[in-house]
Every structure is written in structure tokens, then in C-alpha cells.
Amino acid sequence: KAGVTQTPRYLIKTRGQQVTLSCSPISGHRSVSWYQQTPGQGLQFLFEYFSETQRNKGNFPGRFSGRQFSNSRSEMNVSTLELGDSALYLCASSWDGHTEAFFGQGTRLTVV
Amino acid sequence: GEDVEQSLFLSVREGDSSVINCTYTDSSSTYLYWYKQEPGAGLQLLTYIFSNMDMKQDQRLTVLLNKKDKHLSLRIADTQTGDSAIYFCAETHINSGYALNFGKGTSLLVTP
Numbered sequence: 001k002a003g004v005t006q007t008p009r010y011l012i013k014t015r016g017q018q019v020t021l022s023c024s025p026i027s028g029h030r031s032v033s034w035y036q037q038t039p040g041q042g043l044q045f046l047f048e049y050f051s052e053t054q055r056n057k058g059n060f061p062g063r064f065s066g067r068q069f070s071n072s073r074s075e076m077n078v079s080t081l082e083l084g085d086s087a088l089y090l091c092a093s094s095w096d097g098h099t100e101a102f103f104g105q106g107t108r109l110t111v112v
Numbered sequence: 113g114e115d116v117e118q119s120l121f122l123s124v125r126e127g128d129s130s131v132i133n134c135t136y137t138d139s140s141s142t143y144l145y146w147y148k149q150e151p152g153a154g155l156q157l158l159t160y161i162f163s164n165m166d167m168k169q170d171q172r173l174t175v176l177l178n179k180k181d182k183h184l185s186l187r188i189a190d191t192q193t194g195d196s197a198i199y200f201c202a203e204t205h206i207n208s209g210y211a212l213n214f215g216k217g218t219s220l221l222v223t224p
Contacts, residue, residue, distance in 0.1 A: 045213070092155075098142075105153060
């Protein structure tokens, strides 16, 4: 059974640009959550999608957005990139969003 | 959000047992998790425990939960050099929509 797949693995972007990250959950899982990991702030929750609906959102500015498709694949978008957005972005999939969450390898975003 | 605290560093000798500790403040925590992160990788789910349980054992891993003291521990028996990684404690509860609330992680170093 394939795990959670995130693409791309690495990205370098310039301040002011926007970026889209992709996450394919484990087959059958309907919940996808996104987390940002930085050395200073640790792991922080961005948002969670279940059956194409955002159910929960963390404390991040509106520049961070996401969506989920009918096949449960999810994308997150960050607009007007800032240097502080440099981080490892992790996606987690879960059957129902309440129990075991399995993480992908992450996308390492560097903003220069 | 509520705090999840972990000690930052632990060093053990190969073959010894490791005990990683975690405290949390939210009494409504529903599930408590242990994740492992190796350099450059995502998070690997090791085990989790429901809040009405006291203990869970899975091969070399033993999780103990003291709900009264809001204390969670992970014991790794016969620790190997391959266990060297960062270990994250996390909790979820219905009030936060089951978003994972992580500690800062404990860096485990296993020496030969």
C-alpha cells in the first residue's frame, strides 16, 4: 500500500512569488492535514480537509490556502512568499481525521 | 494552544533502554502520539494511545500514560543506533478539531 506522497520534495522560490505544493494521501483516506515545520516554531498545524471541505484551520495568515479534490488529493498554496515561509511542509493523511495520521516526506521550501 | 513539553536531548548506550518523557496541559486530550523523525525525512508514526488507556506495548515500544499528572512516556527497549532520531510527542482533542499539537521534540542519540 503506497504511503503519503508529497511533490515536489524541494523548492526554491523568490520573495513575492507564489507556490503550490501537492499531497496524495494513502488510498482510502479522506482526511488530509498540512503542517509547517521550522526550527524556531516547531510543527504547526495549517489546515485540514475532509471530503473536499476545510474542517479546521490553524493560526496562519490568509496567504496560506488549500484545497482538496474529489480523489482526496490536496494542494496547498502560499502567495506573496516571505523569507519566513521557508520551512518543511508536511502533509498527513488519515481515514477520518481523528485517529492515526500518516505523514509524507515533506516539501522543503526555501524562499530567497 | 495548550502546551506539550519534552526534554530536548537524551543520550543512551546501545542495548540500554531509552525513556522519553512528555507532559501536556490539556485535560481534554483524546489521543496521544509518538512520532519519529530522521534527518531529512517526514514523521513516522510509532504508536498512539487513547486517553482512557494507561499503557500500550508494541514490540520494543512501551507507552505509559498518567492522565492525572498529564504525563506520557515512551520506552524503547534494547535501543539500537538506528533509533537515533528526533521523537515528537503530540496530542489531539475534539476542541481543536483533532489537529495534532506537537512538542518541540526530543533528540535521541544512541552511542555504541
